[in-house]
Amino acid sequence: xxxxxxxxxxxxxxxxxxxxxxxxxxxxxxxxxxxxxxxxxxxxxxxxxxxxxxxxxxxxxxxxxxxxxxxxxxxxxxxxxxxxxxxxxxxxxxxxxxxxxxxxxxxxxxxxxxxxxxxxxxxxxxxxxxxxxxxxxxxxxxxxxxxxxxxxxxxxxxxxxxxxxxxxxxxxxxxxxxxxxxxxxxxxxxxxxxxxxxxxxxxxxxxxxxxxxxxxxxxxxxxxxxxxxxxxxxxxxxxxxxxxxxxxxxxxxxxxxxxxxxxxxxxxxxxxxxxxxxxxxxxxxxxxxxxxxxxxxxxxxxxxxxxxxxxxxxxxxxxxxxxxxxxxxxxxxxxxxxx
Amino acid sequence: xxxxxxxxxxxxxxxxxxxxxxxxxxxxxxxxxxxxxxxxxxxxxxxxxxxxxxxxxxxxxxxxxxxxxxxxxxxxxxxxxxxxxxxxxxxxxxxxxxxxxxxxxxxxxxxxxxxxxxxxxxxxxxxxxxxxxxxxxxxxxxxxxxxxxxxxxxxxxxxxxxxxxxxxxxxxxxxxxxxxxxxxxxxxxxxxxxxxxxxxxxxxxxxxxxxxxxxxxxxxxxxxxxxxxxxxxxxxxxxxxxxxxxxxxxxxxxxxxxxxxxxxxxxxxxxxxxxxxxxxxxxxxxxxxxxxxxxxxxxxxxxxxxxxxxxxxxxxxxxxxxxxxxxxxxxxxxxxxxx
DNA sequence: TATTCTTGCTAATACGTATTAGCAAGTTGA
DNA sequence: TCAACTTGCTAATACGTATTAGCAAGAATA
Numbered sequence: 137x138x139x140x141x142x143x144x145x146x147x148x149x150x151x152x153x154x155x156x157x158x159x160x161x162x163x164x165x166x167x168x169x170x171x172x173x174x175x176x177x178x179x180x181x182x183x184x185x186x187x188x189x190x191x192x193x194x195x196x197x198x199x200x201x202x203x204x205x206x207x208x209x210x211x212x213x214x215x216x217x218x219x220x221x222x223x224x225x226x227x228x229x230x231x232x233x234x235x236x237x238x239x240x241x242x243x244x245x246x247x248x249x250x251x252x253x254x255x256x257x258x259x260x261x262x263x264x265x266x267x268x269x270x271x272x273x274x275x276x277x278x279x280x281x282x283x284x285x286x287x288x289x290x291x292x293x294x295x296x297x298x299x300x301x302x303x304x305x306x307x308x309x310x311x312x313x314x315x316x317x318x319x320x321x322x323x324x325x326x327x328x329x330x331x332x333x334x335x336x337x338x339x340x341x342x343x344x345x346x347x348x349x350x351x352x353x354x355x356x357x358x359x360x361x362x363x364x365x366x367x368x369x370x371x372x373x374x375x376x377x378x379x380x381x382x383x384x385x386x387x388x389x390x391x392x393x394x395x396x397x398x399x400x401x402x403x404x405x406x407x408x409x410x411x412x413x414x415x416x417x418x419x420x421x422x423x424x425x426x427x428x429x430x431x432x433x434x435x436x437x438x439x440x441x442x443x444x445x446x447x448x449x450x451x452x453x454x455x456x457x458x459x460x461x462x463x464x465x466x467x468x469x470x471x472x473x474x475x
Numbered sequence: 476x477x478x479x480x481x482x483x484x485x486x487x488x489x490x491x492x493x494x495x496x497x498x499x500x501x502x503x504x505x506x507x508x509x510x511x512x513x514x515x516x517x518x519x520x521x522x523x524x525x526x527x528x529x530x531x532x533x534x535x536x537x538x539x540x541x542x543x544x545x546x547x548x549x550x551x552x553x554x555x556x557x558x559x560x561x562x563x564x565x566x567x568x569x570x571x572x573x574x575x576x577x578x579x580x581x582x583x584x585x586x587x588x589x590x591x592x593x594x595x596x597x598x599x600x601x602x603x604x605x606x607x608x609x610x611x612x613x614x615x616x617x618x619x620x621x622x623x624x625x626x627x628x629x630x631x632x633x634x635x636x637x638x639x640x641x642x643x644x645x646x647x648x649x650x651x652x653x654x655x656x657x658x659x660x661x662x663x664x665x666x667x668x669x670x671x672x673x674x675x676x677x678x679x680x681x682x683x684x685x686x687x688x689x690x691x692x693x694x695x696x697x698x699x700x701x702x703x704x705x706x707x708x709x710x711x712x713x714x715x716x717x718x719x720x721x722x723x724x725x726x727x728x729x730x731x732x733x734x735x736x737x738x739x740x741x742x743x744x745x746x747x748x749x750x751x752x753x754x755x756x757x758x759x760x761x762x763x764x765x766x767x768x769x770x771x772x773x774x775x776x777x778x779x780x781x782x783x784x785x786x787x788x789x790x791x792x793x794x795x796x797x798x799x800x801x802x803x804x805x806x807x808x809x810x811x812x813x814x
Numbered sequence: 815t816a817t818t819c820t821t822g823c824t825a826a827t828a829c830g831t832a833t834t835a836g837c838a839a840g841t842t843g844a
Numbered sequence: 845t846c847a848a849c850t851t852g853c854t855a856a857t858a859c860g861t862a863t864t865a866g867c868a869a870g871a872a873t874a
Contacts, residue, residue, distance in 0.1 A: 147830080158832085159853070161833080167832085194601030198831095216571050236586060265528050266533055484861085497862085511823075532859090538829055539829070539861060
């Protein structure tokens with residue numbers, strides 16, 4: 137066996153069988169009918185193929201398909217967590233699941249060990265187009281870069297809402313507004329009439345929406361709604377609430393909610409002060425302290441992002457901006473207002 | 476939003492920069508010196524590349540046996556866990572970390588649907604070549620497939636020891652034999668002379684090695700060592716141990732160890748019966764019940780796999796079969812033999 | 815002034831496969 | 845007998861990149 141050349145090709149097979157390379161390809165891909173290759177020819181070629189053990193080079197086969205069936209996942213920090221309570225994993229779980237279902241592989245961009253932060257991002261971005269399209273998770277200060285991407289015609293979907301002037305950044309976000317409204321209503325049903333919003337209520341859309349859902353609903357229902365910035369000291373906030381007569385704390389940031397709920401617990405104020413976690417209510421909860429509030433449907437957001445992205449890549453029509461409703465979590469920290 | 480063409484090519488770049496496609500390729504691959512392209516031209520082309528975010532199609536590059544700075548990761552089940560106690564994550568953490576350090580991105584092969592509980596490596600072969608090489612995690616019954624891969628000259632590293640006749644499957648495994656020996660010695664030092672091995676002791680190398688480390692050391696030290704298959708009922712095993720006079724249980728499977736330790740606890744036999752977990756002693760432990768035994772150095776295995784793989788890809792010489800020593804875990808379940 | 819050298823680039827081709835258009839020879843129909 | 849049709853195949857081209865050979869214009873040399 138003179139293995140002069142590295143790899144057996146269709147040309148070799150063709151030569152051995154006395155046909156053209158095209159014939160070999162056609163026979164292998166079921167185009168033989170269409171091209172009316174005779175049964176004899178087909179058998180002859182197949183015999184050679186079997187005899188030589190020829191297998192088509194998968195790379196060459198893929199070359200003239202459209203894409204590479206690759207979805208990029210772009211994050212601003214390493215994906216795999218040290219920490220137990222982990223932000224990215226649920227998204228990735230959903231992404232992986234749906235990617236698998238749709239026949240895509242995932243490309244995880246690791247950042248470069250380059251010191252300078254900017255270059256780091258740049259180097260990452262320079263590899264972005266390796267994939268057919270990309271899912272961008274986290275960090276909402278990147279509208280410009282995303283807008284550039286969109287303008288360049290590169291298919292991508294952000295996880296987390298991104299509104300910009302051009303209005304055409306595709307995203308899968310969470311409907312904070314509605315769920316916050318529902319929680320305020322729920323508090324109202326439980327007798328609360330004075331609510332305290334703990335957080336900034338500005339900046340990212342997700343914060344603006346929470347605040348808007350809160351303040352609008354408070355107004356609609358004729359309740360009293362205050363706002364206070366999150367403090368280093370939970371005690372300060374609790375005292376402020378007690379002093380003002382507020383009976384529920386709506387916390388923008390879940391870790392604040394947890395800290396506050398603990399302090400409330402420690403002071404045995406559970407009956408007088410409720411705590412609502414606007415996010416991560418389930419995942420941050422401890423067995424001994426289950427927060428009330430809501431939880432992002434992260435897995436579903438991941439799945440939806442993959443569906444949207446694949447539709448964009450494959451040029452199918454699709455709703456490009458989707459908000460999913462967070463799940464409300466009935467914990468122990470939202471109770472009836474003490475009479 | 477343009478989206479006229481699917482993917483940006485060197486031809487597009489060339490047109491934009493007013494040069495030939497060849498010039499673009501040369502500049503990207505360091506052939507610019509050789510071809511005497513002027514500094515201005517180089518800069519002009521690079522500017523266009525940066526502006527557009529062009530990246531060479533990995534498939535086309537692989538056709539010329541060029542790398543893409545891409546490491547594949549193949550697992551037999553989905554990577555991202557539902558379960559809390561998670562198998563893959565620590566490996567991936569190490570892999571991501573080291574890949575980042577070495578300037579590789581990661582390609583997660585998810586697209587193969589799980590068939591009867593696991594993914595099939597051979598279904599992926601076409602996709603595998605997108606990556607410069609691949610890390611295969613888990614499942615030790617895949618020697619044939621791996622041998623085929625190796626024969627095809629595809630660079631890969633298995634996590635988990637794989638010995639086969641050809642003897643050349645590269646892997647990063649755990650040195651179960653040594654650590655088991657040390658644990659038996661430790662038990663001996665604590666006064667134990669009659670040990671019970673709970674498990675099959677056959678099948679995968681990892682199991683064979685544990686049994687071998689156990690039985691050899693028992694023989695060397697002149698101890699008594701029995702073996703029993705793992706049972707559905709922990710009670711049965713415990714009674715068998717008590718009846719035979721064994722004072723330590725060496726458990727092949729960590730979840731068995733946990734179940735046994737719990738039962739021992741429940742029966743208040745802690746002083747009479749020790750339990751050793753040969754694997755996951757730390758990660759399976761509860762705050763209230765810390766197992767003694769050992770734990771795989773999963774992160775380090777991941778890092779080492781990346782180092783080995785990159786060496787193979789880059790044609791540097793490297794030890795292809797590496798065993799890392801698991802870490803012993805001093806928990807509460809291995810104590811002095813009761814006098 | 816003719817020759818050689820250098821500079822800066824491009825044309826052409828290869829990689830291995832898939833696919834479309836179409837050719838030559840034979841067959842059928844009128 | 846000429847056109848239309850069928851049969852059985854091939855030529856040509858595309859995919860996107862890498863690489864080699866070599867061309868044109870100017871500079872240096874003899």
